[in-house]
Each structure stands twice: as C-alpha cells, then as structure tokens.
Amino acid sequence: MKRLFLNFFKVLFFLIFIKTAHSNADEIYNLGKKVFLEAGNCAACHMLADAESNAMVGPNLNEIRPDIQRIIMTVRNGIGVMPAMEGVLTDQEIEAVAHYVSIAAEQ
Ligand code: HEC
Numbered sequence: 001m002k003r004l005f006l007n008f009f010k011v012l013f014f015l016i017f018i019k020t021a022h023s024n025a026d027e028i029y030n031l032g033k034k035v036f037l038e039a040g041n042c043a044a045c046h047m048l049a050d051a052e053s054n055a056m057v058g059p060n061l062n063e064i065r066p067d068i069q070r071i072i073m074t075v076r077n078g079i080g081v082m083p084a085m086e087g088v089l090t091d092q093e094i095e096a097v098a099h100y101v102s103i104a105a106e107q
Contacts, residue, residue, distance in 0.1 A: 032100025050104035071098035
C-alpha cells in the first residue's frame with residue numbers, strides 16, 4: 001500500500017514536470033513568433049509559412065532551415081543588408097525568435 005502511494009506521487013510529479021516544461025516552451029515559442037511579426041520585422045524580409053509571410057528580400061527560411069545558433073548569430077550581428085538587431089531586441093527576444101524560427105522552419 002505504501003509502495004502504491006509512492007508510485008502515485010512519482011507519476012503526479014512527473015506529470016506536473018511535463019506540464020510546466022511544456023508550457024514554458026510554448027511561451028518562448030509564442031514570444032518568438034510575436035518578435036518575428038512585430039519588433040524584429042523579420043516577416044518584412046523573409047518567407048516563413050508558419051508566420052504566413054511571403055517576403056523575398058532575404059532567403060526563404062523554410063528552405064534554408066537554419067539552426068538556432070546560426071539564427072542567434074545572424075540576428076545579433078546582421079548579415080549583408082539584414083540589419084544587426086543587438087540593442088534593438090533584448091537577448092530574451094533574440095533567443096525567443098531564434099527558438100521559434102528553428103522550429104517553424106522545419107514545418
Ligand atoms: C531588411 C530585411 C531583413 C530583415 C528585417 C531581416 N532579415 Fe534576415 N536576412 C535578410 C537578407 C537579405 C539575408 C541574406 C543576407 C546575405 O546572405 O547576404 C538574411 C539572412 C538571414 C538568415 C540566414 C543567415 C545565414 O547564415 O545565411 C537568417 C537565419 C535570418 N536572416 C533570420 C532573420 C530573422 C530571425 C529576422 C528578424 C529578427 C530577420 N532575419 C530580419 C534580410 C532581412
């Protein structure tokens with residue numbers, strides 16, 4: 001009986017853990033999408049199906065499928081005509097938009 005009780009708590013904690021881990025991830029993803037569409041203005045230059053943007057100034061993100069580190073570097077420092085966003089976006093916004101694009105570009 002005691003064992004059953006312990007197992008019950010293990011399962012309960014596991015579920016709570018999954019739930020919080022999951023909702024944190026969703027929050028970052030949603031913030032990233034917002035940055036993509038608003039403060040970061042990425043949608044003005046890049047095609048990304050999930051964001052319903054069709055701009056073709058920069059590369060189609062669904063085609064190049066950049067990983068998260070590459071996006072963070074590019075957004076911080078800029079590349080070619082793409083402006084550097086360090087100081088324009090906060091570190092948290094840069095990380096969120098990179099998280100979002102790295103996932104959304106795969107879809
Ligand atoms: C003014 C237009 C413009 C805006 C705004 C813009 N980009 Fe870009 N982006 C470009 C162009 C142009 C390139 C290609 C530059 C080159 O290769 O010379 C590029 C390249 C990239 C690359 C590929 C870098 C590589 O390693 O080849 C990524 C990833 C990227 N942009 C993400 C973003 C994100 C995320 C945002 C929003 C925070 C954003 N861009 C905003 C124009 C823009």
